[in-house]
Amino acid sequence: MSELQFEQNTKRKHRNPSARVVGGRVLLAFILFLFVIFTGTFGYMLAEGWPFSDAVYMTFITMSTVGFSEVKPLHPHGRLITIFIILTSLSFGTYAVSTITSYLVSGEVLNTLRGNRLEKKLKKMQNHTILAGFGKLGRHVARTLSDSGSSFVVI
Secondary structure (H helix, E strand, O other), rough: OOEEEEEEOOOOOOOHHHHHHHEEEEEEEEHHHHHHHHHHHHHHHHOOOOOHHHHHHHHHOOOOOOEEEOOOOOOHHHHHHHHHHHHHHHHHHHHHHHHEEEEEEOOOHHHHHHHHHHHHHHHHOOEEEEEEEHHHHHHHHHHHHHHHEEEEEOO
């Protein structure tokens, strides 16, 4: 059955609900990180009166938990901003890592790649038979089609 292209639940990539959900979660994690960078940078600029370069640098070293010392001494409002950045970046980072890990571990990457490969093959096929079902009769028909060298797709 070398010609047999069997895929139960064939769905296009853009119609795959789980891939869409995971993609949305990754996008959400990215947006949340941008929110922390924006909030931290402008928070330091407003609360501490720092220039943009110092504020964004302080935001990144705080988000990365590198542990360098402060760019300049912090006022109480600046310390609150630092606490906010630490808590939110760790929370959002954990969310992003768990989302990406879930995507990889669930096999969704392979399903997406298989779906893309199958979709390309299907687009190239011409004058083929579509076999609906793969029960006892469907298997028999598939063997017959395969033995005769006919191109077919099982759905």
